[in-house]
Amino acid sequence: MTAPLDGITVLDLTHVLAGPFATATLGDLGAHVIKVERPGTGDDTRAFPPFKGEESAYFAGLNHGKLSIALDLKAGADRAIFERLLARADVILENYRPGTMEKLGYGWDTLSARFPRLIYGAVSGFGHTGPEAGKPAYDMVVQARGGVMSITGEEGGPPVRVGASIGDIVAGMYLVQGVLAALLRRDRDGRGAKVDISMLDAQLAIMEHAVAITSVSGNPPGPTGARHPTITPFSTYRAADGFFVIAAGNDALFTKLCAALGLDDLPADPRFASNAARCENVHLLKRLIEAVTLDRPRAHWIAALEAAGVPTGQVQNMAEVLTDPQLLARHMVTEVPARPGGAAFTAAGNPIKMTGLADPAPRGPAPTLDGDRAAVLDWLDRD
Amino acid sequence: MTAPLDGITVLDLTHVLAGPFATATLGDLGAHVIKVERPGTGDDTRAFPPFKGEESAYFAGLNHGKLSIALDLKAGADRAIFERLLARADVILENYRPGTMEKLGYGWDTLSARFPRLIYGAVSGFGHTGPEAGKPAYDMVVQARGGVMSITGEEGGPPVRVGASIGDIVAGMYLVQGVLAALLRRDRDGRGAKVDISMLDAQLAIMEHAVAITSVSGNPPGPTGARHPTITPFSTYRAADGFFVIAAGNDALFTKLCAALGLDDLPADPRFASNAARCENVHLLKRLIEAVTLDRPRAHWIAALEAAGVPTGQVQNMAEVLTDPQLLARHMVTEVPARPGGAAFTAAGNPIKMTGLADPAPRGPAPTLDGDRAAVLDWLDRD
Incomplete structure (x- = not known):
């Protein structure tokens, strides 16, 4: 039995968290993920602490097993390579500010006309439609605006941030769902699709209980510390x-x-x-x-x-979590292997346990910037 | 263009939150979701506040558009109906305590032998393997044990719960990803799969930054109130x-x-x-x-x-969220229509915006317990 996404190529233009989190999952499911990075600095998270030597543990945790090629999408020669990649890819993902891909000449309308089977997934702060499409956002902006901060914290106290970056992560997870759904439909009709995920939309989507209370009573709930608002003890x-x-x-x-x-x-x-x-x-x-x-x-x-x-x-605490016997038994604490001369890292495992998907998943090391250029070009030259 | 899961039938044995959240997404993507409930009381959340009349807004927000049939899986006549449903279904989902399906004679080994194309998805507190498989859990147990509470709250203060039930919800989202991936592979090889999601695994999977800090420094991070731990301001x-x-x-x-x-x-x-x-x-x-x-x-x-x-x-706050112009423009605040004599409810919309998927998605009302028995039986009798 092969991995579910065996044979699927994902062209990954995303950076920081929401997009790379999504492509890490697609990689865990068996996809061939090619990270297209900005020449010079690459993904911002290459510079995020903590480090081992010069390598970011944060970057490694999100990008293990992906290949990296650095391309300047404003330069002719690199654009030619990018377009050859587009012709071979099943999925392209980006988390630029809306409008950026259009400026590069790679907006959805253009891409779908040239590559009708291509699936284009975007994740952005507020989505590609609506009065605020195009505004910048970070995790915390959508945590604040989407309501979760208003119900998190001490009773009567100020709002606090959810410690995990769920503004990015939940949006990245919906992007994975949309891409998988689009691949399924393409199996039937041969046609690609655009998937447009808004981090703010995704925050509202997880507010189940608070939506029910507010819409029925008119009274928005506040934070309740560590206790459940309607179940005791x-x-x-x-x-x-x-x-x-x-x-x-x-x-x-x-x-x-x-x-x-x-x-x-x-x-x-x-x-x-x-x-x-x-x-x-x-x-x-x-x-x-x-x-x-x-x-x-x-x-x-x-x-x-x-x-x-x-x-x-x-x-x-997280030190206890990383040695929890149940999590260890489930292969949820895994090693990202070192590149020659580099460091190995600890990362969370793949939580999607399924028939025919090796567990622990075979993971490659995190890529160095442009480190797989030759391999990617070689792959393009093969049938 | 049809919805991505058009023609896919999901037999939904789940209750409360993680499972119903997953099947709501599958329904939003176009699947035909048949909720199989316990006779008499049905899904526990039918009794969860807040209510309009006798209908739970919480239940409606998670179960709109699904059909309901009440079946006693220990009684012969109902088992016969259930097995006819299994023969027609593409996916069966359950969130019982591990071992329950085996006791009913519907464990994965039995089902996959009889229905080799069936995809079986389970979500449980700790998963179906490991030393603690089979233990009960609720959202808050896995929020506590998975580490997110240890980094959420006031600096130096006690841990607080994330206001949204992300212990359930993130696990439900991984279940959706696993089911979609299994459907994709089935398109190629014709074979079903078991998907086994642990709520605890899912919590660790979203702890990106805290995993990196803890594994590199040995020092688990604590809560930092509303501020990001490593970015200022x-x-x-x-x-x-x-x-x-x-x-x-x-x-x-x-x-x-x-x-x-x-x-x-x-x-x-x-x-x-x-x-x-x-x-x-x-x-x-x-x-x-x-x-x-x-x-x-x-x-x-x-x-x-x-x-x-x-x-x-x-x-x-949630009252402001539910009137946020950007969210309204994105159809993220939607109405669950009333059944005759019943109430209409407000619910979060579908955050997966994609080509060929109507937005706002056409949503049916939330089902009354066993309210679609005749329609489901009639569907079974058709080719």
Whole structure:
């Protein structure tokens, strides 16, 4: 069985995060990804810390296994190479500011006329349509504007940023979905498509619960710290040595939790007898639970709750995450191999586990800028 | 041009969030989604607030356009219907605890032997392999354990939950990617596949920057409030009437920002002359910026910074998000139509904008429990 995207060539003009995150996934699924970089400096993230020697770990984590060729898309000779690549590619992806590709003479209308099977995917801050198409944006701008910051942070406190760059990442994931869907349709009708992903759109798309509350009640929710806004107990709690989570999503789980904590009177107490009552008395309930849990370490409570069948887990820092036995067993902490004379890096593995896709996926090293020029040109010369 | 998943039938055994979020996307891409629910109560989210009348807005936002049939998978007559559905389906998705499908006699090995073209997608807390396969999990457990909580919150403060349920949602998005990739490969080789998504795996997969920092330095990063950990100025700032974001990702943008704020001396000041220097003096710089911005409302500063080409935007609450002109222009705030006698709901639109996919996508109402039984049986009887 071959990898799902075996034989698919992706011409990757993207830089920084949303686009490279998308093409990393396409690469993990088996695509042949050729990164087309700006001569001289290449992808901005080559200069992003942290480094090993002169190589960026951030760049390596997002670009392992891709090939790199540096092309000046305003210069004749490089444009000729680029157009030969276009003729061989199945997919081209870019995350320039809208309008940039048109200025280069490679807008969707032009490309689709010349290469009718080509799939063109773009990810931008606000999309290619609407009154603000063309404005610049970064992750944090769309996290702020899309609403997630307004419901993240301490209760009553200022908005905080989601630590992971979900403004970029979720948009990159929708780009992958759109490209895969377009490839599927092309199998039937032989025609390419344009996929136009807006980072702001993608942020709204993940706000499920907040959309429902706001549209029904008219009252936008605020941040609720570590607790779920409408389920109790569903939050972090302090143990002797740090925080852990209790996620008791229904009455049966609450009863099991209380038995495990020795709080047997609580399930019959009218203040805690239903989820609605527990939500009303959430602060009192937290204190009653922590009065018990503060006495012993997290591992004790996690073992006790797991034995009782109550969803739980410790709040892990990233050093703990990277040594988590379950994640190691799932090949989710992988090595990006070194180039000769270079450094090896640690990166997240491929979370799409599927039949016929090697796991751990075979990954190449991260490319040096223009390091695969000869290989790419050679590939163009072959049938 | 038809929708990309036109003609694809998805048998959807999922409930609550990760699975239904995935099948909503597949439906938006044109798939025929048949929701198979537990008789009596159906999907748990039918009972989740907020409500209009007796209908859950939360359920409607995730399940519009799907059909519903209630089947008891332990009862002979319903199993017979289910197996006729399996014979017609392209994809079956489930988010039970691992092992549940095997107990019902519908594990992957059994299904793939009987229906070799079937694609089987599962999303679970920890995946179908590894020492903790089979343990229960909720969104918050994997947010905690996967590391995102450890880098989200106030600097020096306790971990907070990401307001959107990204533990479920990101896993659901990877499930969509895996299913689409499996459909693509099936076009070539005619064979189905199992896709096994772990919510915990998916959390690690989005931790790009924190993985790089931790693996290179050995020091796991902590929360940094609203600011980016390694880019300055890249944070929220207070205006007279609330918070807005400034995202000046490089020296050129910093110089433009300073000009727009009347802080012309700062770019040459050695304390702020490079990103590294700005990161070292981040707290001082924030005060110098806010000493200017506190005087006037957000709209003033956003207009001034946009004119200067500096990425900016206000921190919007969800009521502001749902009336944002750019999101409205992109059809990202859509109506889920009412069933006769029922209520209409507001939901997020489809962020995958692509050639040949109607936008706004034609959406049906959310199904009543078992409300499409006759239509589904009738469809089974047709060729």
